[in-house]
Amino acid sequence: MTIVHTDPPNIVLKGLSKSFSENHDQGNFVLENVDLTINRGEFYILLGPSGCGKSTLLNILAGFIEKSSGELTIQSQSTAKEENRGFVFQSADSALFPWLTVEENVEFGLKMKKVPTAKRKEIANHYIKLAGLIGHNQKFPNEISGGMKQRVQLARVLANDPQILLMDEPFGALDAMTRRTMQKELIRIWTETNKTVIFVTHDIQEALTLGQRIGIMSVGPSSKIIQSYQIDMPYPREITSPNFNEYYKVVQSHFD
Numbered sequence: 001m002t003i004v005h006t007d008p009p010n011i012v013l014k015g016l017s018k019s020f021s022e023n024h025d026q027g028n029f030v031l032e033n034v035d036l037t038i039n040r041g042e043f044y045i046l047l048g049p050s051g052c053g054k055s056t057l058l059n060i061l062a063g064f065i066e067k068s069s070g071e072l073t074i075q076s077q078s079t080a081k082e083e084n085r086g087f088v089f090q091s092a093d094s095a096l097f098p099w100l101t102v103e104e105n106v107e108f109g110l111k112m113k114k115v116p117t118a119k120r121k122e123i124a125n126h127y128i129k130l131a132g133l134i135g136h137n138q139k140f141p142n143e144i145s146g147g148m149k150q151r152v153q154l155a156r157v158l159a160n161d162p163q164i165l166l167m168d169e170p171f172g173a174l175d176a177m178t179r180r181t182m183q184k185e186l187i188r189i190w191t192e193t194n195k196t197v198i199f200v201t202h203d204i205q206e207a208l209t210l211g212q213r214i215g216i217m218s219v220g221p222s223s224k225i226i227q228s229y230q231i232d233m234p235y236p237r238e239i240t241s242p243n244f245n246e247y248y249k250v251v252q253s254h255f256d
């Protein structure tokens with residue numbers, strides 16, 4: 001499947017660099033000269049080894065941390081607003097409010113937007129069901145497992161219906177079966193809603209299951225996107241197909 005993009009790109013990075021040291025003229029770059037263009041509605045994967053700077057890059061895209069130099073453009077007024085970017089964190093522990101129940105956590109953004117109670121409950125319950133959390137609505141985060149917390153986090157972000165989804169290894173802590181379910185659901189949601197998804201993983205199989213395009217990041221420090229691959233396979237992807245295997249070999253060769 002080849003997607004033809006008619007809209008202007010959604011996100012453009014040019015020569016973006018990041019150093020955490022006080023004086024970044026002296027180097028110590030985590031990211032150096034990252035160039036990246038992501039189209040509206042695209043499902044883009046950032047794939048790279050642990051510690052290369054994937055979370056750092058995603059946090060810059062979210063507006064949580066500042067770049068040190070270079071250009072970052074998020075196109076169109078609507079998506080430039082932070083509320084139109086939804087972030088799924090690598091760990092749900094700090095993302096959920098411990099004093100709110102599962103349902104209240106999922107409803108939180110809608111409540112802030114003053115969505116009427118009945119509508120809010122309807123939307124929250126839709127995503128609670130989707131995330132396989134029915135029956136756990138009234139539990140608190142410390143009463144559910146790590147994988148369940150991660151699913152609550154995902155349900156909450158989806159309930160807010162952001163145009164851009166920034167996902168940092170969101171399924172890394174899930175068991176294999178739940179991960180497959182969530183991957184399928186994410187593809188279904190993305191197909192139906194035309195959201196732009198930027199998804200971080202270090203798992204090649206996950207990258208090839210989900211991405212329209214995969215950007216390979218080099219080993220840090222001074223990491224950048226060394227190559228992008230367009231993955232022309234229809235969804236749902238068949239992980240045992242010869243085509244999948246061919247792509248796997250090509251991508252894997254970067255990490256040998």
Ligand SMILES: Nc1ncnc2c1ncn2[C@@H]1O[C@H](COP(=O)(O)OP(=O)(O)OP(=O)(O)O)[C@@H](O)[C@H]1O
Pocket residue numbers: 020030048049050051052053054055056057090202220
């Ligand atoms: N706030 C910070 N201050 C200083 N250094 C940081 C900070 N955040 C990240 N780093 C460093 O930046 C580098 C990249 O970290 P980052 O968390 O972005 O990697 P990652 O690719 O997401 O790794 P993983 O796959 O393990 O999650 C690491 O060397 C890390 O120590």
Ligand SMILES: [Mg+2]
Pocket residue numbers: 054055056090168
């Ligand atoms: Mg990370």
